[in-house]
Amino acid sequence: MPGTNLTREEAQQRAKLLTVDSYEVDLDLSDAQGGGPSRPGEAESGGGTYRSVTTVRFDVSADGDGAESFIDLVAPTVHEVTLNGDSLDPAEVFKDSRIALPGLLPGRNVLRVSADCAYTNTGEGLHRFVDPVDGQAYLYTQFEVPDARRVFASFEQPDLKATFQFTVKAPEGWTVVSNSPTPEPRGNVWEFEPTPRISTYITALIVGPYHSVHSVYEKDGQSVPLGIYCRPSLAEYLDADAIFDVTRQGFEWFQEKFDYAYPFEKYDQLFVPEFNAGAMENAGAVTIRDQYVFRSKVTDAAYETRAATILHELAHMWFGDLVTMEWWNDLWLNESFATYAEAACQADAPGSKWPHSWTTFANSMKTWAYRQDQLPSTHPIMADIRDLDDVLVNFDGITYAKGASVLKQLVAYVGEDAFFRGVQAYFKRHAYGNTRLSDLLGALEETSGRDLSTWSKKWLETAGINVLRPEIETDGADGTGVITSFAIRQEAPALPAGAKGEATLRPHRIAVGLYDLDEASGKLVRVDRVELDVDGELTAVPQLVGKARPDMVLLNDDDLSYAKVRLDERSLAFVTEHLGDFESSLPRALSWASAWDMTRDAELATRDYLSLVLSGIGKESDIGVVQSLHRQVKLAIDLYAAPASREALLTRWTEATLAHLRAAEAGSDHQLAWARAFAAAARTPEQLDLLDSLLDGTRTIEGLAVDTELRWAFVQRLAAVGRYDESEITDEYERDKTAAGERHAATARAARPTEEAKAEAWASVVESDKLPNAVQEAVITGFVQTDQRELLAPYTERYFEVLKDVWESRSHEMAQQIAVGLYPAIQVSEETLEKTDAWLASADPSPALRRLVSESRAGVERALRAQAADAAAK
Numbered sequence: 001m002p003g004t005n006l007t008r009e010e011a012q013q014r015a016k017l018l019t020v021d022s023y024e025v026d027l028d029l030s031d032a033q034g035g036g037p038s039r040p041g042e043a044e045s046g047g048g049t050y051r052s053v054t055t056v057r058f059d060v061s062a063d064g065d066g067a068e069s070f071i072d073l074v075a076p077t078v079h080e081v082t083l084n085g086d087s088l089d090p091a092e093v094f095k096d097s098r099i100a101l102p103g104l105l106p107g108r109n110v111l112r113v114s115a116d117c118a119y120t121n122t123g124e125g126l127h128r129f130v131d132p133v134d135g136q137a138y139l140y141t142q143f144e145v146p147d148a149r150r151v152f153a154s155f156e157q158p159d160l161k162a163t164f165q166f167t168v169k170a171p172e173g174w175t176v177v178s179n180s181p182t183p184e185p186r187g188n189v190w191e192f193e194p195t196p197r198i199s200t201y202i203t204a205l206i207v208g209p210y211h212s213v214h215s216v217y218e219k220d221g222q223s224v225p226l227g228i229y230c231r232p233s234l235a236e237y238l239d240a241d242a243i244f245d246v247t248r249q250g251f252e253w254f255q256e257k258f259d260y261a262y263p264f265e266k267y268d269q270l271f272v273p274e275f276n277a278g279a280m281e282n283a284g285a286v287t288i289r290d291q292y293v294f295r296s297k298v299t300d301a302a303y304e305t306r307a308a309t310i311l312h313e314l315a316h317m318w319f320g321d322l323v324t325m326e327w328w329n330d331l332w333l334n335e336s337f338a339t340y341a342e343a344a345c346q347a348d349a350p351g352s353k354w355p356h357s358w359t360t361f362a363n364s365m366k367t368w369a370y371r372q373d374q375l376p377s378t379h380p381i382m383a384d385i386r387d388l389d390d391v392l393v394n395f396d397g398i399t400y401a402k403g404a405s406v407l408k409q410l411v412a413y414v415g416e417d418a419f420f421r422g423v424q425a426y427f428k429r430h431a432y433g434n435t436r437l438s439d440l441l442g443a444l445e446e447t448s449g450r451d452l453s454t455w456s457k458k459w460l461e462t463a464g465i466n467v468l469r470p471e472i473e474t475d476g477a478d479g480t481g482v483i484t485s486f487a488i489r490q491e492a493p494a495l496p497a498g499a500k501g502e503a504t505l506r507p508h509r510i511a512v513g514l515y516d517l518d519e520a521s522g523k524l525v526r527v528d529r530v531e532l533d534v535d536g537e538l539t540a541v542p543q544l545v546g547k548a549r550p551d552m553v554l555l556n557d558d559d560l561s562y563a564k565v566r567l568d569e570r571s572l573a574f575v576t577e578h579l580g581d582f583e584s585s586l587p588r589a590l591s592w593a594s595a596w597d598m599t600r601d602a603e604l605a606t607r608d609y610l611s612l613v614l615s616g617i618g619k620e621s622d623i624g625v626v627q628s629l630h631r632q633v634k635l636a637i638d639l640y641a642a643p644a645s646r647e648a649l650l651t652r653w654t655e656a657t658l659a660h661l662r663a664a665e666a667g668s669d670h671q672l673a674w675a676r677a678f679a680a681a682a683r684t685p686e687q688l689d690l691l692d693s694l695l696d697g698t699r700t701i702e703g704l705a706v707d708t709e710l711r712w713a714f715v716q717r718l719a720a721v722g723r724y725d726e727s728e729i730t731d732e733y734e735r736d737k738t739a740a741g742e743r744h745a746a747t748a749r750a751a752r753p754t755e756e757a758k759a760e761a762w763a764s765v766v767e768s769d770k771l772p773n774a775v776q777e778a779v780i781t782g783f784v785q786t787d788q789r790e791l792l793a794p795y796t797e798r799y800f801e802v803l804k805d806v807w808e809s810r811s812h813e814m815a816q817q818i819a820v821g822l823y824p825a826i827q828v829s830e831e832t833l834e835k836t837d838a839w840l841a842s843a844d845p846s847p848a849l850r851r852l853v854s855e856s857r858a859g860v861e862r863a864l865r866a867q868a869a870d871a872a873a874k
Contacts, residue, residue: 003096003097004074004097004146004388005387005388005389006072006146006156006157006387006388007386007387008327008328008329008385008386008387011157011159011327012327014069014070014155014157014160015157015159015160016061017060017061017064017067017069017104018058018059018060018061018069018155018160019058019059019061019160020056020057020058020059020155020160020161020162021057021058021059021108021162021163022056022057022162022163022164022165022194023054023055023056023152023154023162023163023164023165024054024055024056024165024167025052025053025054025151025152025164025165025166025167026052026053026054026166026167026168027050027051027052027053027151027152027166027167027168027169027205028050028051028052028169029050029139029168029169029170029171029207030169030170030171030188031048031050032050032119032128032137032139032170032171032174032207032208033136033137033171034048035048035119035128035137036048036049036050036119037049037116048118048119049076049077049116049117049118049119050116050117050119050126051114051115051116051117052075052113052114052115052116052117052151052152052153053112053113053114053115054111054112054113054115054152054153054154055110055111055112056071056110056111056112056113056153056154056155056162057108057109057110057111058108058109058111058155058162059107059108059109060104060105060106060107060109061106062106062107063106064104064106065104065105065106066103066104067104068100068101068102068103068104069101069104070098070099070100070101071098071099071101071111071113071153071154071155072097072098072099072146072149072153072154072155072156073094073097073098073099073113073115073149073152073153073154074097074117074125074147074149074150075115075116075117075118075150076116076117076118077115077116078090078094078099078113078114078115079114079115079116080112080113080114081093081094081099081111081112081113081114082111082112082113083101083102083103083104083109083110083111084105084109084110084111085110088102097149099113099153111153113152113153115153117150117151117152118150119139120150120811121274121771121772121773122772122773122811122813122814123142123274123275123276123773123774123813124142124147124150124276124811124812124813125141125142125143125147125150125151126139126140126141126150126151126205127139127140127141127142127272127274129273129274129739129772131231131233131273131738131739132737132738132739132741132742133231133232133233133737133738133739134209134231134232134233136208136209136231136232137208138207138208138209138210138231138272138273139205139206139207139208140204140205140206140207140270140272140275140287141203141204141205141206141282141287142275142276142277142280142287143200143201143202143203143204143280143282144201144202144280145201145328145388145391145392146201146388147201148200148201148203149200151205154200155200156200156201157200157327158199158200158201158324158325158326158327158328158434159199159324159325159326159327159434160199160200161197161198161199161324161432161433161434162197162198162200163194163195163196163197163198164179164194164195164198164203165191165192165193165194165195166178166180166190166192166203166205167189167190167191167192168189168190168192168205168207169188169189169190170185170188170189170190170207171188172188173209174188174207174208174209175207175208175209175210175212175229176190176205176206176207177204177205177206177207177210177227177229177268177270177285178192178203178204178205178206178285179192179195179198179202179203179204179264179282179283179284179285180192180193180194180195180265180284181193181225181265181266195283196263196264196283196432197432198283198321198324198432199324202281202282202283202320202321202324203282203283204280204282204283204285204287206229206270206272206285206287208231209232210229210230210231210232210270211229211230211231211232211234211235211238212227212228212229213227213228213238213240214226214227214228215227215240215244217247217248217251217262217267219251219252219255222261222262224251224262224265224266224267225265225266225267226244226247226266226267226268226269227266227267227268227269227270228240228243228244228268228269228270228271229268229269229270229271230270230271230290230293231271231273231290233738234271234290234293234295237293237294237295238271238293239293239294242303243269243306243310246306246307246310246311247267247269247310247314249311249345249349249351249352250310250311250314250315250345250349251314252349252350253345253348253349254314254315254318254341254345257420257423258318258420258423258424258427259424259427259428260318260322260424260427260428260431262317263317263318263321263322263431263432264283264284264317264321265284266284267284267286267314267317268284268285268286269286269288269310269313270285270286270287270288271288271289271290271292271293272287272288272289272290273290273739273774274739274772274773274774275287275288275289275290276773276813277289277395278309278312279309279310279312279313280313281313281316281317281320281321281338283317283321284317286313286314288309288310288313291740292306292309295708295709295740296705296707296708296709296710297672297705297707297709297710298672298709299623299624299627299669299672299673300623300624300669301360301623301624301627301669303353304346304353304354304357304360304624307346307353307354308342308343308346308357308360309342311341311342311345311346312338312339312341312342313338315337315338315341315342315345316334316338318427319333319334319337319338319341319423320334320337320338322427322431322432323426323427323430323431323432323433323434323435324433324434324435325434325435325436326434326435326436327385328385328388328390328391328394329382329383329384329385329436329437330382330435330436330437331383331385331391331394331395331399332381332382332383332398332399332400332403333403333437333440335395335399335400335403335404336381336399336400336402336403336404336406336407337404337407339365339400339401339403339404340404340407340408340411342357343357343358343360343361343365343404344357356585356586356622358558358559358586359585359586359588359589359622359624359625360589360622360624361404361408361559362559362586362589362590362593363589363592363593363622363624363625363628364624364628365400365401365404365405366401366405366559366562366593367593367596367628368397368400368401369397369398369400369401369402369405369562370465370564370593370597371397371600372396372397372398372401372402373397373398373402373463373464373465374465374496374600374858374862375496375499375854375855375858376496376497376498376499376854376855376857376858377396377498377499377851377854377855378398378463378464378495378496378499379394379398379463379499379500380460380461380462380463380501381398381399381402381403381406381459381460381461382437382460382461383398383399389846389847389848390847390848392812392816392848393816393848393851393852398463402562405561405562406459406460406562408559408560408562409459409508409509409560409561409562410444410452410455410459412509412560412561413450413455413507413509414444414447414448414450414452415448418444418447418448418449418450419444419447419448421447422440422443422444422445422446422447422448423440423443423444425443425446425447426439426440426443429443437456437460441456454507455507458504458505458506458507459506459507462501462502462504462506463495463499463500463501464492464493464495464499464501464503464504465493465562465563465564466490466491466492466504466505466506466508466563466564467490467491467492467493467563467564467565467566468488468489468490468491468508468510468534468555468556468563468564468565468566469488469489469491469555469566469568470486470487470488470489470512470553470555470567470568470571471485471486471487471488471489471538471568472485472486472549472553472568472570473485473486474549476549479549479569479570480549481548481549482546482547482548482549483544483545483546483547483548483549484545485540485545486540486541486542486544486545487538487539487540487541488510488512488534488538488539488541488555489537489538490505490506490508490534490536490537490538490539490563491537492504492505492506496858498854505535505536505537506535507533507534507535508533508534508535508556508561508563509531509532509533509534509560509561510531510532510534510555510556510557510560510561510563511529511530511531511532511556511557511558511560512529512530512531512532512541512544512553512554512555512557513526513528513529513553513554513557513558513587514526514527514528514529514544514547514550514552514553514554515527515550515551515552515553515554515582515587516550516551516552517551517578517581518583521583522581523581523582523583524551524552524578524581524582524583524587525583526557526583526584526587527550528544528547528550529557529558530543530544531560534561549570551571551574551578552567552571552574552575552578553567553568553571554567554571554587554590554591556590557587557590558586559586559590564594564597565590565594566594566598567591567594575591576612576615577615578616579591579592579595579612579615579616580615580616580617580618580619580620581619585621585622585625588620588622588625589622589625592625592628592629595609595612596609596632599632599636599640599866600640600862600866602862602865602866602868602869603869604869605869605870605872605873606636606637606640606641606642606645606649606866606869606870607641607645607649607870607873608873609633609636610633610636610637610649610652610653613629613632613633614652614656617629617660618660623669623670623673626670626673627673630657630673630676630677630680633653634653634677634680634681636866637649637650637653638786638826639786639825639826639828639859639863639866639867640863640866640867640870641867641870642867642868642870642871643867644871645870645871650681650683651683651684653681654678654681654682654683654684654687657674657677657678657681658678658687658690660674660677661674661675661677661678661701661704662701665703666702666703666704667703667704667705668703671701671703671704672704672710675701675704675710675713676710676713679691679710679713679714679717680713680717682717682721683721683787688717688718688721688723691714691717691718692714692718692723694706694714695711695714695715695718708735708736708740709740711732711735711736712732712736712741712744712748715728715729715732715744715748716744716747716748716751716782719748719749719751719752719782720751720752720753720782720785720787720788721753721787722752722753722754724748724752725752726749729745729748729749730745732744732745732748733745739774742775743774743775743777743778744778746775746778746779746782747778747779747781747782748782749761749779749782750778750779750780750781750782750783751782751783751785753785753788753791754791755791758783758791758792758795761779761782761783762783762795762798764776764779765779765780765783765818765822766798766802766806766818766822769809769810769814773813773814773817776814776817776818777817777821780817780818780821780822781821783822784821784822784825784826786826789826789827792824792826792827793827795822795824796824796827796832796835797835799822799823799824800835800836800838800839800843803818803819803839803843803845803849803853804843804845804849806818806819807819807845807846807849815849816852819849819852819853820852820855820856823853823856824860825856825859825860827860828860828863828864828867829860829864830864832857832860833857833860833861833864836853836856836857836860837857839853840853840854840857
């Protein structure tokens with residue numbers, strides 16, 4: 001039985017048989033405020049059901065007379081199925097999330113399905129949320145990958161594009177937004193014009209009493225209406241002008257680079273509650289998590305991240321929505337292109353506030369990619385997606401971050417002008433259609449003159465990371481003087497145990513940077529740069545022979561390629577003393593990333609990594625890098641430090657966070673970041689007293705606004721160490737009776753260091769399935785505390801006892817939260833590995849669940865190696 005799965009072969013067979021013309025979808029959401037008729041025993045209902053009536057017109061190939069197929073639908077009840085005027089018995093044709101379509105006619109067929117579909121609280125399908133501030137319900141759809149079928153009967157695969165005409169009946173006073181421009185309602189009924197031909201997964205409906213702000217993008221006679229939406233309880237925090245500014249910047253840059261006008265009639269951005277991802281590229285109606293409407297002070301890194309998300313989704317309007325992958329094998333190309341485009345736009349668009357975006361890319365995206373590529377689940381960028389279960393766990397660091405890194409490498413390889421000329425030809429050739437990778441590569445070969453077959457095979461069809469090391473000889477006995485020989489050695493380390501494929505040497509387009517310390521300014525400045533192709537095991541760099549040996553040599557300067565970089569011994573010694581002195585942020589970020597990579601690989605002891613960070617972080621101006629270092633240091637001490645040394649390292653780190661907090665410029669981003677780092681690590685009575693005093697106002701730090709979000713960070717830490725209990729948490733919630741306050745309070749309650757609190761949190765997530773997605777995530781976050789290892793130890797056994805049942809009984813998003821979030825990752829021991837291995841051997845998990853558990857196991861295995869390296873360090 002297929003369940004809710006769909007295989008690639010089934011999709012291919014259906015696409016050969018069918019061409020879909022149009023959908024007419026009629027939804028009655030008039031009872032949405034109350035949640036609709038209830039469904040007893042259904043935990044994921046979000047309150048009940050609504051009527052969904054779908055009429056689909058599709059054509060069957062000439063040789064398909066009498067053929068059979070199916071349409072997808074996930075619904076509690078099907079009332080009526082009519083195919084070409086003949087009534088089919090739902091009890092016979094509807095099962096296993098499919099409606100069988102027997103006896104199809106060659107040419108035009110018409111199908112009508114009437115069903116009761118279900119509201120959800122999982123962020124899949126039609127999600128229903130009630131705002132505790134105003135008591136109003138807010139709805140939105142989330143369909144990627146296969147969840148349009150939770151709202152209307154659909155041929156749920158990306159290559160069966162069609163037009164969609166939505167009609168929605170909604171409560172009085174509500175707003176309905178979809179892919180087409182919003183019409184004037186007639187008697188609370190909203191009839192939308194048909195969309196262009198698009199895929200099911202990028203259709204959307206957002207319904208409720210949302211607040212909105214409107215503007216327009218205009219240039220050279222083009223006029224695109226722009227809208228921004230959020231709940232009224234967030235309206236006072238909505239900085240619409242800033243969001244419109246970034247949006248217009250994207251319109252300008254993308255339309256110029258793509259040489260193709262924005263392909264839809266309007267562009268709405270809707271900040272919605274309890275959203276599982278960052279955002280979703282619904283055509284003309286992008287949904288974005290409403291945590292991006294900032295209720296409290298955040299650092300500039302948060303604004304940069306939000307802008308990147310906005311630009312990512314806007315880029316998808318062309319790459320993904322206008323031209324769409326044929327099957328999910330090329331999901332990576334969708335996401336990689338948008339990820340590359342967001343960073344390139346921020347770096348190069350006139351007037352951008354974040355021209356340093358490639359530093360952020362190196363610091364965050366590359367780090368994610370390198371981590372993912374060293375897991376046993378690593379896979380080629382162009383993954384083999386056999387079915388929907390495969391793709392649901394493939395929204396990972398390979399698909400987004402490594403893919404984007406390799407696209408950046410491709411741009412360097414073919415040249416930026418040739419790259420974008422190829423992209424322009426690709427859009428014009430395949431508008432409103434579906435493509436494969438070969439279509440894009442063919443266009444790039446035409447514009448660049450490069451044969452990309454070898455490049456594609458080595459970069460896109462193989463897994464793993466290469467390591468690049470410099471080999472330098474000089475005429476000085478101590479490594480100084482003039483360079484007499486310079487070469488770059490490329491290594492292909494063995495793939496992780498369990499990974500498929502073989503290690504591969506690849507062609508790399510890289511830059512080599514030579515850096516010297518400028519005595520006058522005290523800055524480490526680049527004095528020379530060479531760009532070249534590296535291929536094979538050893539590549540000579542004759543351009544550097546005869547030059548003076550610099551203080552530091554940096555391979556992959558400007559971060560053009562995707563590879564681990566190692567420093568030569570002399571450069572490593574120098575940069576250890578001067579990492580904070582780089583004049584430019586990008587080489588600093590690359591050096592920080594290299595040090596972190598060495599720590600994770602057990603080549604640099606955790607105590608030495610901490611020393612390196614403390615020696616240079618005070619000079620780091622990039623707030624995004626600073627905040628990443630905060631997270632990495634805390635993770636390293638918690639998981640990678642030798643247990644005997646952990647407490648001393650935590651003490652050293654926490655004292656440093658407090659010193660930097662006190663020394664930071666009043667009101668600065670750095671001050672806020674250090675306040676959060678201090679709150680995450682505070683441990684001594686005096687440090688905890690300070691958090692308590694900052695909360696009650698008896699002590700202050702000049703310039704530090706202890707606002708709503710920072711208050712919750714302090715409360716959650718005080719709860720985790722047992723200082724705060726239910727009464728203090730409730731008092732704080734009374735100050736912030738919002739959806740965010742509910743989540744923060746749930747985290748604080750689950751964080752308390754008592755058996756009762758842990759049992760209550762566990763039961764709410766594992767034994768019950770009533771929690772909405774965002775609250776479940778908040779409880780899991782609070783439950784797992786790295787300084788509560790002994791208290792949490794009994795839950796290792798319980799996790800493996802319930803995991804398979806949870807996976808099989810919950811929706812994908814909810815089950816994945818539990819599978820990953822409750823894995824005993826902080827129990828770094830051989831015993832955890834043994835219990836994991838025993839479960840993997842006996843439980844017969846699905847491939848998707850096996851992958852998630854194996855990835856978590858790899859984290860424990862890596863931590864054990866790092867702990868051993870730290871213990872062996874002097």
